[in-house]
Amino acid sequence: MKITDETITYVAALAKLDLSEEEKDRAKTDLENIISYMDTMNEIDTSNVEPMSHAFPMKNVFREDVVTNGADRENLLCNAPVQKEGCFIVPKTVE
Amino acid sequence: MVMTESKLQEGTPMTALALSAKIKAGKVKVEDVVRQQLEVIKKEDATYHCYITVWEEEALKRAREVQAEIDAGQYADSPLAGVPIAIKDNICTKGQRTTCASKMLENFRPPYNAEVIDRLEAAGAVILGKVNMDEFAMGSTTETSYFGITKNPHGVEYVPGGSSGGAAAAVAAGEAVVALGSDTGGSIRQPSSFCGVTGIKPTYGTVSRYGLIAYASSLDQIGPIGNTVADCASVLEVIAGHDAKDSTSVPTESYSYTSALVNDVKGKKIGIPKGYLGKGLEEEVKTAILRAAKVLEEQGAIVEEFDLDIVDLAIPAYYVLASAEASSNLSRYDGVKYGYRTPDFESLQELYKKTRSEGFGQEVKRRMMIGAFVLSSGYYDAYYNKALRVKALIKEGFDRAFEKYDVILGPTAPTTALKIGENLADPLKMYLGDIYTVSVNLAGLPAISLPCGKDSKGLPIGLQLIGKPFGDKDIIQVAYTFEQNDTV
Numbered sequence: 327m328k329i330t331d332e333t334i335t336y337v338a339a340l341a342k343l344d345l346s347e348e349e350k351d352r353a354k355t356d357l358e359n360i361i362s363y364m365d366t367m368n369e370i371d372t373s374n375v376e377p378m379s380h381a382f383p384m385k386n387v388f389r390e391d392v393v394t395n396g397a398d399r400e401n402l403l404c405n406a407p408v409q410k411e412g413c414f415i416v417p418k419t420v421e
Numbered sequence: 422m423v424m425t426e427s428k429l430q431e432g433t434p435m436t437a438l439a440l441s442a443k444i445k446a447g448k449v450k451v452e453d454v455v456r457q458q459l460e461v462i463k464k465e466d467a468t469y470h471c472y473i474t475v476w477e478e479e480a481l482k483r484a485r486e487v488q489a490e491i492d493a494g495q496y497a498d499s500p501l502a503g504v505p506i507a508i509k510d511n512i513c514t515k516g517q518r519t520t521c522a523s524k525m526l527e528n529f530r531p532p533y534n535a536e537v538i539d540r541l542e543a544a545g546a547v548i549l550g551k552v553n554m555d556e557f558a559m560g561s562t563t564e565t566s567y568f569g570i571t572k573n574p575h576g577v578e579y580v581p582g583g584s585s586g587g588a589a590a591a592v593a594a595g596e597a598v599v600a601l602g603s604d605t606g607g608s609i610r611q612p613s614s615f616c617g618v619t620g621i622k623p624t625y626g627t628v629s630r631y632g633l634i635a636y637a638s639s640l641d642q643i644g645p646i647g648n649t650v651a652d653c654a655s656v657l658e659v660i661a662g663h664d665a666k667d668s669t670s671v672p673t674e675s676y677s678y679t680s681a682l683v684n685d686v687k688g689k690k691i692g693i694p695k696g697y698l699g700k701g702l703e704e705e706v707k708t709a710i711l712r713a714a715k716v717l718e719e720q721g722a723i724v725e726e727f728d729l730d731i732v733d734l735a736i737p738a739y740y741v742l743a744s745a746e747a748s749s750n751l752s753r754y755d756g757v758k759y760g761y762r763t764p765d766f767e768s769l770q771e772l773y774k775k776t777r778s779e780g781f782g783q784e785v786k787r788r789m790m791i792g793a794f795v796l797s798s799g800y801y802d803a804y805y806n807k808a809l810r811v812k813a814l815i816k817e818g819f820d821r822a823f824e825k826y827d828v829i830l831g832p833t834a835p836t837t838a839l840k841i842g843e844n845l846a847d848p849l850k851m852y853l854g855d856i857y858t859v860s861v862n863l864a865g866l867p868a869i870s871l872p873c874g875k876d877s878k879g880l881p882i883g884l885q886l887i888g889k890p891f892g893d894k895d896i897i898q899v900a901y902t903f904e905q906n907d908t909v
Contacts, residue, residue: 333794337790343778367737370734378809382890405758
């Protein structure tokens with residue numbers, strides 16, 4: 327699998343990363359090696375196999391819609407990089 | 422110098438069980454035990470750097486509390502009363518920083534405890550601090566930590582393995598009696614192997630993941646690292662159990678893992694996958710593994726080799742799935758709610774991108790990009806769905822094997838500990854070292870790594886025993902029997 331500059335720009339955008347030119351070059355080499363290695367999965371025919379998300383059968387776990395953990399606002403906000411009057415501060419998002 | 426032996430009681434292995442019994446018999450005070458343990462950390466950690474944060478004051482305060490509770494008759498049934506324990510730094514501790522060995526979470530103080538922390542505290546264990554790891558548990562050497570590398574107590578020029586390298590090295594260096602690690606693709610077993618200690622990756626769903634900072638949620642599982650099988654079984658018994666806060670927690674009939682500490686393997690069927698003894702495996706490791714199998718055979722186990730399919734394809738499938746889940750899980754680090762925020766930005770997009778680019782290290786960025794790639798439209802079927810299909814085949818292969826065998830035996834890693842820096846430049850080479858461990862996580866199985874000798878460099882070799890789903894007791898019993906009868 328050949329990884330192009332466009333692919334690197336695209337996956338960096340998907341992962342919300344800003345890469346330096348040096349990082350982009352490195353990522354290109356690394357991803358090419360790693361993705362090519364992942365292509366070895368094609369050695370095996372899986373056309374009759376269903377994709378398996380969980381190794382054991384899992385079913386949805388329901389509970390009553392009751393709040394049990396309280397609104398611990400002060401505690402939750404204490405890790406915010408910037409906060410004001412009980413809210414997270416973010417840059418303007420709507421023009 | 423034998424590093425696996427106790428610094429507290431020179432010459433004899435320091436076990437949690439013996440220590441707790443001594444404490445409960447009133448022969449030693451919890452505070453003295455913890456104080457001595459902190460002194461060992463002060464002395465040894467300058468060399469090995471196992472800890473990111475040492476809880477000096479908190480541990481002594483807690484030691485006094487636990488002592489008072491023991492004196493009042495509490496913890497009569499607890500195997501961990503007063504026992505000092507180290508915690509991998511991706512397990513949340515309320516009000517105490519939990520960094521994941523990342524700049525992103527350098528100052529993160531969780532508002533709650535992980536379920537396992539509450540359970541340890543309820544059993545009277547004393548937390549010594551938080552130990553080093555690969556950043557966000559991504560790595561097999563503990564070299565990707567933002568806080569610097571940890572060194573192997575069996576040789577300072579070697580890595581301790583990873584990602585739970587700090588936890589395994591702390592136990593090996595006597596800087597903790599037991600520790601908690603986490604295992605997504607071998608992160609408890611491989612460092613246990615490299616550091617000459619014992620570690621258990623429980624069946625998926627046995628231990629609550631509530632408060633474990635997510636790497637790949639369908640594979641992550643917390644487990645114990647200790648000096649003996651009995652210590653690991655005891656810690657597992659304390660931390661295991663159904664938890665409604667983790668929707669993947671599976672209720673099990675019995676959590677009494679210590680009941681499996683029985684020195685008997687008569688009639689047990691043990692299979693060795695031929696593919697686990699093939700190319701890439703160091704000759705000295707192979708010899709040690711076959712010798713271990715012989716020890717079990719002499720104790721009455723029926724040991725034979727068999728064909729386990731597609732061993733080689735576990736690594737690509739694992740890295741597709743783990744990276745995909747990581748790219749999704751780590752999208753939460755946005756510089757808004759908690760964690761690092763870039764000081765300099767104008768738009769919201771710029772805030773996200775600069776925060777993440779400055780806050781994450783190389784290996785984390787690499788896996789997020791691989792994950793974004795394999796999940797992106799056009800590649801989703803070819804990589805992500807393909808890996809889920811390969812996973813199904815791997816699971817089927819194990820299911821077939823467990824129709825014939827009680828336990829699967831093999832090496833934990835193809836080599837002993839690597840030199841520091843040896844694999845850091847080549848991520849693919851590092852990934853290939855996970856060949857014997859990742860399939861266990863894909864299939865959700867329990868597995869244990871325990872020491873089975875040393876190579877000519879004096880580095881420990883790890884024996885891996887894999888059990889069927891919820892067969893954690895089977896591997897504990899076989900491991901215990903090997904440990905009791907291994908005379909080398």
